[in-house]
Amino acid sequence: MGVGDNPVLTPATMSFCPLCGARLAVEAVPPDHREQKVCSRCRFVFYLNPKVVAATIPEQDGAILLTRRSINPGSGLWTFPGGFVDFGETVTDGAMRETFEETGLKVDLTGLLNVYTYPAAPVIIVYKARVIGGTLTTCDENDALEWVRPEQIPWDALAFQSTREALREWVAAKGLMPGG
Numbered sequence: 001m002g003v004g005d006n007p008v009l010t011p012a013t014m015s016f017c018p019l020c021g022a023r024l025a026v027e028a029v030p031p032d033h034r035e036q037k038v039c040s041r042c043r044f045v046f047y048l049n050p051k052v053v054a055a056t057i058p059e060q061d062g063a064i065l066l067t068r069r070s071i072n073p074g075s076g077l078w079t080f081p082g083g084f085v086d087f088g089e090t091v092t093d094g095a096m097r098e099t100f101e102e103t104g105l106k107v108d109l110t111g112l113l114n115v116y117t118y119p120a121a122p123v124i125i126v127y128k129a130r131v132i133g134g135t136l137t138t139c140d141e142n143d144a145l146e147w148v149r150p151e152q153i154p155w156d157a158l159a160f161q162s163t164r165e166a167l168r169e170w171v172a173a174k175g176l177m178p179g180g
Contacts, residue, residue: 010120011037013047019044051122054095055082056129057170058107058145064133064170066154068144069103074159078146080166084122095127103145104137114169116162122160128170150176 014024014037022041029036029045037046057080058065066078081102085094092109099107107129116124136145148154150171158164 002041009048011046014048017042017044018046032175051119052085052094053082053122053124054085054091054092054098055080055126055166056095056099056107056109057113057126057166058099058103058105058131059110060131063147063149064153064167065103065105066146066148067138067142068146069141069159070143071141076157077159078154078157079126079159079163080126081125082124092127093123093166095129096123098178099129100134102139102141103134105131105134108132108176113166116165118161124127124160126162126166150174 016022017024017039020039020042022039024037024046025040027033027034027038029038037048038044039046065080067081068078069075078085081099082095083098083102085091089097095109096107099105109127109129111128113126116126138145153167153171155164157166158167
């Protein structure tokens with residue numbers, strides 16, 4: 001089991017073909033011969049690719065907006081708005097949608113900050129953004145929203161490695177010394 005009571009989908013947890021229901025077996029798959037789960041009956045190859053997270057660092061008057069998570073992973077810790085990109089949605093649209101859902105704010109993206117990737121984790125794509133409207137509002141995923149200046153970033157209370165790395169890069173790009 002993974003975080004909470006939800007099972008985690010990994011190659012190790014996949015046992016049956018999603019197409020025909022037969023058992024999956026580990027086999028080397030051409031052309032690179034990497035091991036994948038392959039259906040013993042219909043030969044479907046179950047590639048489990050990483051999910052994509054789109055996020056923003058909303059900026060306004062020299063401060064950035066942080067959200068305090070009220071759900072796991074990272075409950076009680078700070079991050080910036082972001083979440084999984086939906087199938088059929090662009091990453092940029094996902095970043096703006098997630099920002100609105102988590103903060104009530106509409107943003108324009110002002111540039112790509114960076115892409116963060118770690119083994120067995122989602123790919124996190126972080127954009128710089130500026131607020132263009134909306135009303136600051138929490139949601140079911142957070143219990144606090146705070147505008148913080150670079151020197152006020154709570155480095156010891158950030159939720160994820162990608163949060164720390166992105167905020168360090170954002171601060172450094174402003175010509176300031178990153179903390180944490």
